[in-house]
Amino acid sequence: MDSVSMYDDNECGDQCFTENTEDLDYDFVYDQETPLELYHYCIFPTVKDTIWYLVPLIVASLICNVAARISQLPHNVFHCVMAFTGIFTIWNYAYECFYLLLLFILFSYIFLYLPMKFRRGTKVFIPSLLFILYCEFFMNPKEWHKIRGVVMIATMKASSVAVDKAELSSHINFYEYVGYMLCSVTALFGPWTSFENYRNLYKKTTWKFWWIFIVIGYMAIAFFCLCISNCWTNWILSNSAGKWMLAFRDALGFRTSHYFICFTASSIMLMGGYPLSQTLITKPLEIEVPRSLVQVVISWNIPMHNWLKSYVFRPGCKQLGKFGAIIMTYLASSLLHGLNFQLAAVLLSLGFYTYIEYQLRNLLANVFHACIASKQCSLYKCEHLRNSINCYWVTLVNGLFGILAMFHLAYLGLMFDTSDIQETGYSYSHTIDKWSQLGFASHWVAFATYCGYYLIR
Amino acid sequence: MTTMRLWMMLGALAVAVPALPAEMRSNKNRGRGSMWWGIAKAGEPNNLLPMSPTSLHMDPTVYATLRRKQRRLARENPGVLMAVARGANQAITECQHQFRNRRWNCSTKNFLRGKNLFGKIVDRGCRETAFIYAITSAAVTHSIARACSEGSIQSCSCDYSHQSRGPSGVRDWEWGGCSDNIGYGFRFSREFVDTGERGRNLREKMNLHNNEAGRTHVSAEMRQECKCHGMSGSCTVKTCWMRLPTFRQVGDNLKDRFDGASRVMVSNSERTRGVSNAITSNSASNSVHAQREGLSRRHRYNFQLKPYNPEHKPPGVKDLVYLEPSPPFCEKNPKLGILGTHGRQCNDTSIGVDGCDLMCCGRGYKTQEVIVVERCGCTFHWCCEVKCQLCRTKKTIHTCL
Structure with a gap:
């Protein structure tokens, strides 16, 4: 009854005061963003921004597609249309390297017609190398980091043409070459496509409408990955999680960002008229649930892998042997990515890891006569005695190696975070700092693996 | 006698809810606009009329804590009251977290008695009061903004109309998301929290300034995050988004400001704006109806406080x-509603304010061993549940004499 006098103005004693120190528990109730907030503040603006960003590129690709289907269009006009859409795209998206890129195209075309002795062997890469080095040393780091992808694609295209020309010594049409280099479909997000595939675009007469659904499907996957990369990774795992969980989160964010780019590129390629068979760029499932690091490296960017295989690894194998060729390949790959310590460190680490893994698993596969090598052997013509169907531990061992690969991936991918230096490229100290936080664990594990391999060899 | 009062009370509640503030007016000089803090305790079981949260707007105990204008705001913007109550609770929790190791530990009264929730300390214009005002105002801003994006307040909605971007607009990014929530929270907090403070005397100015500071901290902490996407880690596409700060961050920032708070005095230019012209600035952007009380809004916030020490720079x-200056919090002082630090726990190894020397004000402390039951071995179960075990551990605690 007493307590009813709620508007009593009397002075009350101690009992009016409590020390509520025990209810600190419910601090955390309001801390986490709600899904709706995530939608309003992150997913919606991200998706909207990106759609607006992609619209010009989509329009340019559709123009390319239409141009390829008009059968009356003369050969040179078609390639001019491709070049002009490309010029528009580059101007719109990567104006920082606009003039430089045009200059490079001209220079690399002239290079194709130099006497043979200037462009034999590894010399075919000279224009590309000069271009990358110029950008690396004379460009504003922020701008260089922004247009690096464009430059990478252009140099890959130019050197592939140069190598092919050196081997086959066929004539390269200037219009075709400019159209190939600038073609808006692949200029921005890649992937690398061969000159031959580009030439086949011309006069494709069949119209099929099912591709629209695939385009939309690719786009949906791309945006799904974008949302994971931007919003969900940070939402599910907050900064207070353990350092390995954080490493996994940042690495996942980086991987999904890569899928976003790849699927967008696939979609754009399909819109630009490339056949479906060439639009497979990455296989997310084989990266997320890897069998081995070798498989991850292959599935990461299939066109890039093909390029490296046919223009660096195979020629390198003849001269340097297998180990040399692998290191050469990863060096070339990191050079293509610019002289960035972080990428070089990641790629070279990957090079060593894949080599060790490949050797060890090959050895084990032979010793135990089981399908536990880096590459999956097909079930029908598997030369091993034991495979995942008739022997349970084959699956187990493959699973363990897969988990090891995931561990390495988390370790290698964590430096691509959203810190301030993401726009200018990650520095030497950032990489070392991030890795030393984890005690260089993955390198030690790889070293241990190598020791194991060395002992049982 | 108490029975009679009870019946009178209930009768008054049942017949005319708006009539209640008659009693409020009797003590309106105390903590003018701050009575609404009591809303935090509105739903607690030790309160007189327990109620479900959904009927919050109906509840007379809640209404009693509000001023007329605040009641109108609550009526016109359904859902707002819940958010304010949540914000007030958040403010108390945060304040107690920030001050857990200090002599004044942000204690609150446990039920409504028509008095101020934080006790009489609020009557003094000291640092602690400044912090209370700022944190409550910030909490309302934060909570309203959050409720807006959750869609539980009908009068605000996400406004996506800010699309001033060209086709190549990625070079300078512009926020294209839900832009107005923080703005709505800010404006609502001004209307709701600042109701009683007209800025007529120095104390009201202090309150206004601190309320505004709290709100500013929330909106300033709203931060942009960006991420690069492109071929192999380059930055071809840069996408950005916003993140609402956690209230802990706001609390941390305000605590920093508390430590560096500036003492102010009456400014000479105080009376320069006597002319209160009624150009009530157009608040058409949403339905937080702004009815000016006396001074127009522009003038209400347009003052500069002078630092007490002329060598210090004026407060930002x-x-x-x-x-x-703050009263000593060592001894119990019922006049100021100070509990004193008797019986408080302290840390015998620390040399800071939470250390036993400072906390107990030199009175000494006793040490005892107790068995504490706490949660431990918590594991996360997908999704989204945390299961814990209860552990008994022996702990040595020190309490001030």
Whole structure:
């Protein structure tokens, strides 16, 4: 009854005061963003921004597609249309390297017609190398980091043409070459496509409408990955999680960002008229649930892998042997990515890891006569005695190696975070700092693996 | 006699809810606009009329804590009251977290008695009061903004109309998301929290300034995050988004400002704006109806406080200001509603304010061993549940004499 006098103005004693120190528990109730907030503040603006960003590129690709289907269009006009859409795209998206890129195209075309002795062997890469080095040393780091992808694609295209020309010594049409280099479909997000595939675009007469659904499907996957990369990774795992969980989160964010780019590129390629068979760029499932690091490296960017295989690894194998060729390949790959310590460190680490893994698993596969090598052997013509169907531990061992690969991936991918230096490229100290936080664990594990391999060899 | 009062009370509640504030007016000089803090305790079981949260707007105990204008705001913007109550609770929790190791530990009264929730300390214009005002105002801003994006307040909605971007607009990014929530929270907090403070005397100015500082901290902490996407880690596409700060961050920032709060005094230019022209600035952007009480809004916030020490620089928008030094919190002082530090726990190894020397004000402390039951071995179960075990551990605690 007493307590009813709620508007009593009397002075009350101690009992009016409590020390509520025990209810600190419910601090955390309001801390986490709600899904709706995530939608309003992150997913919606991200998706909207990106759609607006992609619209010009989509329009340019559709123009390319239409141009390829008009059968009356003369050969040179078609390639001019491709070049002009490309010029528009580059101007719109990567104006920082606009003039430089045009200059490079001209220079690399002239290079194709130099006497043979200037462009034999590894010399075919000279224009590309000069271009990358110029950008690396004379460009504003922020701008260089922004247009690096464009430059990478252009140099890959130019050197592939140069190598092919050196081997086959066929004539390269200037219009075709400019159209190939600038073609808006692949200029921005890649992937690398061969000159031959580009030439086949011309006069494709069949119209099929099912591709629209695939385009939309690719786009949906791309945006799904974008949302994971931007919003969900940070939402599910907050900064207070353990350092390995954080490493996994940042690495996942980086991987999904890569899928976003790849699927967008696939979609754009399909819109630009490339056949479906060439639009497979990455296989997310084989990266997320890897069998081995070798498989991850292959599935990461299939066109890039093909390029490296046919223009660096195979020629390198003849001269340097297998180990040399692998290191050469990863060096070339990191050079293509610019002289960035972080990428070089990641790629070279990957090079060593894949080599060790490949050797060890090959050895084990032979010793135990089981399908536990880096590459999956097909079930029908598997030369091993034991495979995942008739022997349970084959699956187990493959699973363990897969988990090891995931561990390495988390370790290698964590430096691509959203810190301030993401726009200018990650520095030497950032990489070392991030890795030393984890005690260089993955390198030690790889070293241990190598020791194991060395002992049982 | 108490029975009679009870019946009178209930009768009054049942017949005319708006009639209640008659009693409020009797003590309106105390903590003018701050009575609404009591809303935090509205739903607690030790309160007289327990109620479900959904009927919050109906509840007379809640209404009793509000001023007329605040009641109108609550009526016109359904859902707002819940958010304010949540914000007030958040403010108390945060305040107690920030001050857990200090002599004044942000204690609150446990039920409504028509008095101020934080006790009589609020009557003094000291640092602690400044912090209370700032944190409550910030909490309302934060909570309203959050409720807006959750869609539980009908009168605000996400406004996506800010699309001033060209086709190549990625070079300078512009926020294209839900832009108005923080703005709505800010404006609503001004209307709701600042109701009683007209800025007529120095104390009201102090309150206004601190309220505004709290709000500014929330909106300033709203931060943009960006991420690069492109071929192999380059930055071809840069996408950005916003993140609402956690209230802990706001609390941390305000605590920093508390430590560096500036003492102010009456400014000479105080009376320069007597002319209160009624150009009530157009608040058409949403339905937080702004009916000016006396001074127009522009003038209400347009003052500069002078630092007490002329050598200090005048306080900025984010700074907390106070008028008088804090009373000693060592001994119990019922006049000021101070509990004293008797019986408080302290840390015998620390040399800071939470250390036993400072906390107990030199009175000494006793040490005892107790068995504490706490949660331990918590594991996360997908999704989204945390299961814990209860552990008994022996702990040595020190309490001030």
